[in-house]
Amino acid sequence: MPVPETFEFFIDAGRCIGCQSCIQACAECDTHKGQSMIQLDYVDRARSTQTLPVVCMHCDSPTCAEVCPADAIKRTEDGVVQTARKPRCIACNNCVLACPFGVPKMNTRMNLMMKCDMCHDRTSVGLKPMCASVCPSQALAFGTREEMAKLRPRSKPVNTFQFGAQTIRTKVNVMVPADAQREFVDVTAAMHEPTIGHEVLDDVFGAEVRA
Amino acid sequence: MNRDVRRSATRGLVASSTLGALIVAGSRNLDHFDAALVAYTFSILFATFGLTYRYSMWLSRPPTALYWRRGWQAFFRRGLLIRHAGQLLSRIGLDVLGNRFIVRRGQLRGLTHLLIMWGCIIAVAITFPLVFGWLHFSPVPGDLTRYEAVVFGFRAFRFPHDSTLAFFLFHGLVWASFLVIAGVMLAMRRRMREGGAAALQRFAEDFMPLVLLFAVSVTGLMLTASYTWMKGYGFTFISILHAVTVIGTFLWLPFGKFFHVFQRPAQLGVGFYKDVGRLEEKAHCRRCGHAFTSRMHVLDLIEVERKLGYRYEIAAGEVEHYQWICPPCRRASFVMAQGLLWRGHRGGSSLPCAEALLPMPTFANRGLGEGPLDSEDAENFHP
Structure with missing residues (x-):
């Protein structure tokens, strides 16, 4: 069964609190039992608590599938880019290295690439993906555009990304300010952006604080 | 008709013609060719053409x-x-x-595949030489208690026709079908019980091959049952039914899941490619500076992406191509780009980095199965 068209995935990494609920929930997904497919990183652990929750963006023209020499990655008619088909994947690592969002993982012992397939077993029957169902801050959210517009009137979803000269459109959206001028996210322009956070003073009771 | 299609069709014709010539040679000008099996022969010749054509078309894809x-x-x-x-x-x-x-993907899953694979290997090893006339058995002249196996027209070995060896040899397809049926049952069980499999499987891709293998095995066993215990009851009908299932399977070979049998050996070549890559110069991420794969692999991917029409080149700066960015830094760039759009709307501020290269992102949870899946992920993601 296809994922209902009205339901979409929305990511707002700025809301992520790094609680790791998504990691634990993802590992319970039936299609990759016991192994978490979500990518959650600290940008700069030494200086900030900023975290990066990244799921498969399900590109319209998936680079991972195109560079696959074994033709193992398929995109369904409802736009879900599936994890590698097990009989075909030859574990060449191309998809892992070519994905512009850095999503797929490689299970070398099993000769198998594994990645998020938007919990197709759940989303195809109208349930939320595991990660979105447990995310307490709804950095990872799954629902209709109308729901999102109502819940987050200051945001709007965007699904177009720029990587150098390459434009990639995806099934998954990211939330940007409603008044953002551009209708795309320029990823390579932010490549050298440092982490976001607050300066932390070594001596919290120091002169600057007392003053 | 484009060049790849013409070349693949030619290769297909050459492969099936070569097999045809080998059938004529191996059966000694069709002297030992069983005319009753001619339909099997032509279906295999067609499958050979189809498999070679598809393999050749597959090889013409830029990454392959x-x-x-x-x-x-x-x-x-x-x-x-x-x-x-x-x-x-x-x-x-x-x-x-x-x-x-x-x-390693699952013990029961491994057993399932082993049963199906070895059942099919045994069946193919017996039937193909028999169908092609490459193997036949004849009584030893002057000794009617023994049979002689003749392979490609050459005498191979002799054995008593009532020996244990003869029993196992002449019932080879029965043993093969036992293995296949057990494997198909286990595979069907998994496909019917597992939610993950149920969500992703397709009838033509995942069930059809199992149905075909089951049909071939069961109708084959019915033939044995008919002539062993039922005095040949319904033998003609069963033999036609068996032929239909076998020929259907051969014709399906180039199109469906069975094609993975021919694709799979590519993993051996990939293994050597990665082994050589580990001995060679590493690629270093141009955002964080850490090594993440071989330089050869990055250069090859850049070439493949260009051939496929992707334009990940970056005009400004020293990065040159997005392929020189490691996967964790891609995730960081993606999320930082979204954060950049929120600048001025949300709290927090950029924490400038004194170093020339930004620190590499690190996994929030490095536990087994939660961060990197294996040693190769450790190289890809340098957690």
């Missing part, structure tokens, strides 16, 4: 063509050939014949 070439180059790398030859034998034994990587 490149890694096919690179796999052979890596295997024949000067100074490594002897080591690679040893590894080839070991990997064929463990991964191809022993299904090691499938057993």
Whole structure:
């Protein structure tokens, strides 16, 4: 069964609190039992608590599938880019290295690439993906555009990304300010952006604080 | 008709013609060719054409063509050939014949595949030579208690017709069908019970091959049952039914899941490519500076992406191509780009980095199965 068209995935990494609920929930997904497919990183652990929750963006023209020499990655008619088909994947690592969002993982012992397939077993029957169902801050959210517009009137979803000269459109959206001028996210322009956070003073009771 | 189609069709014709010539030669000008099996022969000739055509078309895809070439180059790398030859034998034994990587995906899953694979190998090893007239049995002249196996027109070995060996040999297809049926049952059980499999499977891709294998095995067993215990009851009908299922399976070979049998050996070439890559210069991420794969692999991917029409080139700066950014730094760039759009709307501020390169992102949870999946992920993601 296809994922209902009205339901979409929305990511707002700025809301992520790094609680790791998504990691634990993802590992319970039936299609990759016991192994978490979500990518959650600290940008700069030494200086900030900023975290990066990244799921498969399900590109319209998936680079991972195109560079696959074994033709193992398929995109369904409802736009879900599936994890590698097990009989075909030859574990060449191309998809892992070519994905512009850095999503797929490689299970070398099993000769198998594994990645998020938007919990197709759940989303195809109208349930939320595991990660979105447990995310307490709804950095990872799954629902209709109308729901999102109502819940987050200051945001709007965007699904177009720029990587150098390459434009990639995806099934998954990211939330940007409603008044953002551009209708795309320029990823390579932010490549050298440092982490976001607050300066932390070594001596919290120091002169600057007392003053 | 484009060049790839013409070339693939030609290769298909050459392959099926070569097999046709070998059938004529191996059956000694069709002297030992069983005319009753002619439908099987033509279906195999068609499957040979279809498989060669599809394999050739598959090889013409830019990534497949490149890694096919690179796999052979890596295997024949000067100074490594002897080591690679040893590894080839070991990997064929463990991964191809022993299904090691499938057993690691799940023990029951490994057993399922082993049963189906070995059942099919035994069946093919028996039936193809018989159908092609490459193998036949004849009584030993002057000794009616013994049979003689003749392979490709040459006498191979003799054995008593009432021996245990003869029993096992003449019932080879029965043993093969037992293995296949057990494997198909286990596979069906998994497909009917597992939610994950149920969500992703397709009838034509996943069920059809199992149905075909089951039909071939059961109708084959029915033939044995008919002539062994039922005095040949319904034998003609069953033999036609069996032929239909077998021919249907052969015709399906190039199109469906069975094609993976012919694609799969590519993993051997990929293994050597990655082994050679580990000995060579590393690629260093141009955001965080850490090594993440071989330089050769990055350059090859850039070439493949260009051929496929992707334009990940970056005009400004020293990065040049997005492929020089490691996967964790891609995730960081993606999320930082979204954060950049929120600047001025949300709290927090950029924390400038004094170093020329930004620190590499680190996994929030490095636990087994939660961060990197294996050693290769450790190289890809340098957690």
